[in-house]
Amino acid sequence: MPSGLIALLDDVAMIAKLASASMDDIAGATAKAGAKAAGVVIDDTAVTPRYVTGLSPERELPIIWKIALGSLRNKLLFLLPGAIALAAFAPFLITPLLMLGGAYLAFEATEKILEVVLNDHHHQVDLLQADTPQELEDRQVQGAIRTDFILSAEIVAIALNALGDLTLWEKAAALVFVSIAITVGVYGAVGLIVKLDDIGLHMAERKNRATQAFGRGLIHVVPRLLSALSGIGTAAMLWVGGGILLHGMEELGAPTIPHKIHDLAHHVSEAVGGGTFGAILEWISNAIGAAIAGAIIGWVLAMIIRRFHKHPEELIVD
Incomplete structure (x- = not known):
């Protein structure tokens, strides 16, 4: 572990001992920053299970452990120092x-949607080219860690932006806590998700009929759950990505579109009489507006990139 990170963690420990009031601020800021990054966390949790699909069941948890370590390394050794700087x-x-x-x-997110619509399976084709199970596993782990780096960068940036007026060392401490908590939470949830079918099989072999029925139910539900997570992750990417873009437009002095979306969401709330139900509808309307904005920007970028980028097999055909 680099000495700079050790010094950083030592300073965090010193802050904990000498400034309990500051630690209260850090704890509050950590919770706020984690909540701000929730959308990306949902996507991180939804994306990761596909990296153990098709691999031996006994390798699932070791692979997730490798990815989790890579994720923590991404956050603590690269992204956190960059964010503080x-x-x-x-x-x-x-x-x-x-x-x-x-x-x-x-x-x-738009690319994922286009892959489904256009029946594009380049990712699976690339994986099938692996010569050995170990090579396939290594490719999956490397791909997951690369994807995690992008998602983790966004989590750290969102968290940093939510930390407000804390001192530099308080921000560093909060980012350490956010990084560790999110990594443990995401990959703990992923580990549980990918082993649900094995848990179901184990329960289905028990003598108790109720346990057997529950186990068989798990076996049938898990594939649908994984499919639903993929859809939820894609929606979360559009919502979070669009929301970040809209907020950035406001910050940079171009508030027209964000304000129109907020105003429309407010009108929806007023149309149902406000209150708790109105507030929920307002939040949903804002999320839908952000997702639409994200889909438009994502589609434009996807069209540009697809225009100038071709897969190897397409070049052969040409």
């Missing part, structure tokens, strides 16, 4: 970088 020397770049990440999330 950004906050210290170039805070004006945070919003533009967030918008770049939001555009990427929107693009990725």
Whole structure:
């Protein structure tokens, strides 16, 4: 572990011992930052199970462990120092970088939709070219860690942007807590999800009829759950990516479109009389508006990239 990170963690420990009031601020900021990054966390949780699909069941948890370690390394060794340097020397770049990440999330979500619509299976073709199970596993792990780096960068950037006026070291402490908590939460949930079918099989072999029925139910539900998670992850990417872009437009002095979406959502709330139900509808309307904005930006980017990028087999055909 680099000495700089050790020094950082030592300073965090010192803050914990000497400034309990500051730690209260850090705890509150950590919770706020984690909540702000929730949409990307949903997508991270939804995306990861596909990287163990088709591999031996006994390798599922070891692979997730490798990906989790890679994710923590991404956050603590690369992204966190970069975020702190950004906050210290170039805070004006945070919003533009967030918008770049939001555009990427929107693009990725749109690409997933286009792959389904156009029946594009290039990812699966690439994996089938692996010569050995170990090579396939290595490719899956490397691909997952690369994807995680992008999602983790957006999580760290969103968290940093939510930390407000904390001191530099308080921001560092909060980002460490956010990074560890999100990594444990995401990959713990992923580990549970990918083993649900094995849990179901184990329960189906028990003598108790109720346990057997529940186990068989799990076996039938898991494939649908994985499919639903993929859809939820795509929707979350559009919503979060679009929301980041809209917020960035407001920050950079172009509030027209964001304000129109907010106003429309407010009118929807008023149309049902406000209250709790109105607030829920307003939130949903804002989320839908953000997702539509994300889909538009993502589609434009996807069309540009598809125009200039071809897969190897397409080049052969040409």
